[in-house]
Amino acid sequence: MSSPPSASASSSPPPCPKKMITLRSSDGATFEIEETAALQSKTLENMIHENCASTLIPVPNITGEVLARVVEFCSKHAEAGVDDESLGAWDEEFVAVDHTTLFDYIRAANFLEIPTLLDLGCQTVADMIKGKTPDEIKKTFKITTACTPEEEEEVRGENQWAFE
Amino acid sequence: MKRHKPAVAPAPAPEGPALFDLLSEEIVFMILDFLDEDPLDRKAFSLVCRSFLALESRHRKSLRPLRAEHLPTALARYPGAAALDLSLCPRVTDASLAVVAAARGDALRSLDLSRSRFFTAAGLMGLASRCRGLLELDLSNATEMRDSAAAAVAEFKNLEKLRLARCKSVTDIGVGCIAVGCRKLRLLSLKWCLGVGDLGVGLVAVKCKEIRSLDLSYLPISNKCLPSIMKLQYLEELVLEGCFGIDDECPVILKDGCKSLKVLDMSSCQNITHVGSSSITNGAGCLQHLTLAYGSPVTFALAASLKRLSMLESLKLDGCMVTTSGLKAIGNCCLSLTGLSLSKCSGVTDDGLSFLVTKHKQLKRLDITCCRKITDVSIAHITSLCAGLTSLRMESCSHVPKEAFVLIGQRCHALEELDLTDNEVDDEGLKSIARCSKLSILKLGICLNITDEGLSHIGKSCSKLVELDLYRSAGITGLGIQEVARGCPSLETVNVSYCNDITDASLMSLSKCKRLKTLEIRGCPLITSLGLAAIAVHCRQLSKLDIKKCCNIDDAGMIPLAHFSQNLRQINLSYTSVTDVGLLSLASISCLQSMTILHLKGLTPSGLAAALLACGGLTKVKLQASFKVVLPQPLFEHLEARGCLFHWRNKVLQAELDPKCWKLLLEDVMH
DSSP: OOOOOOSTTTTOOOSSOEEEEEEOOOOSSSEEEEHHHHTSSSSHHHHHHHHHHTTTTTTTTHHHHHHHHHHHHHHHOOOOOOOOHHHHHHHHHHTSSSSHHHHHHHHHHHHHHHHHHHHHHHHHHHHHHHHHHHHHHHHHHOOOOOOHHHHHHHHHHHHHTTOO | OOOOOOOOOOOOOOOHHHHHTTSSSHHHHHHHHHSSOOHHHHHHHHTHHHHHHHHHHOOOEEEEEEEEGGGHHHHOOOOOOEEETTTOOOOOOHHHHHHHHHHGGGGEEEEETTTTOOOOOHHHHHHHHHOTOOOOOOOEEOOTTHHHHHHHHTTTOOOEEEOOTTOOTTOOHHHHHHHHOOOOOOEEEEETTTTHHHHHHHHHHHHHHOOOOEETTTOOEEEEEGGHHHTTTTEEEEEEETTOOTTOOOGGGGGOTTTOOOEETTOOOOOOOOOOOHHHHHOOOOOOOOOOOOOBBBHHHHHTTTTOOOOOOOETTOBBBBBBHHHHHHHHTTTTEEEEOOOOTTTTTHHHHHHHHHHHHOOOOEEOOOOOTTOHHHHHHHHHHOOOOOOEETTTTSSGGGGGGHHHHHHHHOOOEEEEEOOOOOHHHHHHHOOOTTOOEEOOOTTTTOOHHHHHHHHHTTTOOOOEEEOOOOOBBBHHHHHHHHTTTTOEEEOOTTTOOOOHHHHHHTTTTTTOOEEEEETTTTHHHHHHHHHHHTTTOEEEETTTTOOOOOHHHHHHHHHHHTTOOOEOOOOOOOOOOHHGGGGGOTTOOEEOOOOOOOHHHHHHHHHHHHHHTTOEHHHHHHHHHOOOOOHHHHHHTTTTEEEEEEOOOOOOOOOHHHHHHHHHHHO
């Protein structure tokens, strides 16, 4: 599984050996990702262009479990020849996880600047909020602190009458 | 620190805001950006807990208050709202403007006062002195506004977009002040500013060098102002609709032309022929969109003048008389054309149209509304040659036989918009059209040959449908609607007026379409309050509702609307069984602006008065003239001062005509 990164990507004989980047998570696990997939992340893209990517890249904020899945996401989205519909279905499955994991994905996407994953995560959370009453939202995200009844009454009134 | 493996009993998830606390404010703002469809979603979010309230308050960038009285609280709650849309506040006084100025100051970027009255030049002056960062201002419809107010507007030195449509009391002097004061203007609309002429427009052209978009529609300007307009270096969009003062005598100085011009609209310029329009488009080699609607005949000469517009993408010739040689000449030039409108053009023949389409296979948008000489020959050409067609409008092409519509579905699979109103299309045609799975707008009004069978094909395949019009297509019953509701969850606009077999069950199916915003079910006698309740409960984004002549809807239908339809802006209740009670209950819908309430048998004068007083946001009410005399005049004065306009009608109760009889009557009128 650990093939040495090729010294130069411009060797002539086909097939070109794929350039791999190695990432290390906060808990010490390493993961390999193709350069083309890594380009999905703006942070990694900058590093690649500045040629810092030949050695191990530490990703201190992200655990191994989450990083593995992020690598999976980037690889899937870098694949050629996948049509929009099946990619959409794959994405839907990808985010069908518990809230904690979903929020981990979002934070990882934010740190690594992966716009596709960030949008997907945020849209998923937004979809969980759409059409729900405040109590339902509280239940969904297990939020216990709330406003006092007076505050709530005031805000409710404002929401209904003050603006659209 | 490795994550622990899940125990046999699932560990409790982290409590409370701990979950959302993991996300930075920036990320929560991104999530809130996705909650832009229904205003109620962000409101629900804000009520969850104190930190969510604070987050939502910091996130909101634009605000649309419902009443001017609530401005202070709304502005205090949303310190970041820099775009203020007061179009729901009919009454905005100088005091309200002062509140805005004090609360926002230089941070205010955009202000919409186009539906508001009662402010004066003094208020605008106060605003200008404190809101120096204002970039966008809409003062359209301020018919009483005079040059003194325009001078106040000139004090907004950083203004980039200014709309003054229908400000008919402003003169050249006022516009001159604005031109001198607002040097950074990029967009200016003076449409219908009948007091402005060559002098004012000339000053704008000389002083506002940054102008990109200029709307001079219906101004009494003449050829004299054109040379200076054409010298504007960055001008991209010029609208000269209805400028009767511009004629073919345009000076040939225009040979320098306007190189940056991309959009030109010269509709309804009665005194310009191809000679004049040729001079104006001289040098405008970058022109992309040209509108010559309701103008002089489209002849060979006109088409020839279009030859040098090599980048022309769209051409609108609505309402012009067209010759076959003209059409053929257009066919031979403008090869970059992707959009063509021949709506209501007389003289469009199969010969001309087929030739044109043969040369323009890349056409994406084609409008042949009311081209009554077109037959299946043209349709065959269009469908076989223009495979990339995304929009086809062919309302009232009465000579196209029903067999021709099958061709549309066979070949034009990129279609997103299709208007077949008042045509012979039948179920076979619809079955074929259902293959256009990208359809989002489908208009099948007055199509008397279609039935539920045809519609069910649409329901099965066109899942992206957003707008469906079945006005007076009496062959459609509740079953057809149920099929569509099942298969088209994205529907936003539905019109089934006068399809008298629509039932409550159909409305219950339609309630699955959560995005429904506009529903017109006029003249459906089988519908009761039960069906309406289903829509009210499930379709929270409902904004426009027309239930005229649904005589079986009564007060019981108004209660759910009052409770659930908090986005309802416009309602037509004429000829229903709603009484005082039902009407009054609608007062709890805070954004209700427009009401049409003719011939409500159960409406009493005092009930009407109570309802009108309670509905604080009303700006437009249509009702019977008979109420004018039985209610006290001070009541109407008070309501008008609050910003409500009354439209009085003397309509007599009309019996419904059967659809075919109605259609024949219309044809008699047309020929």
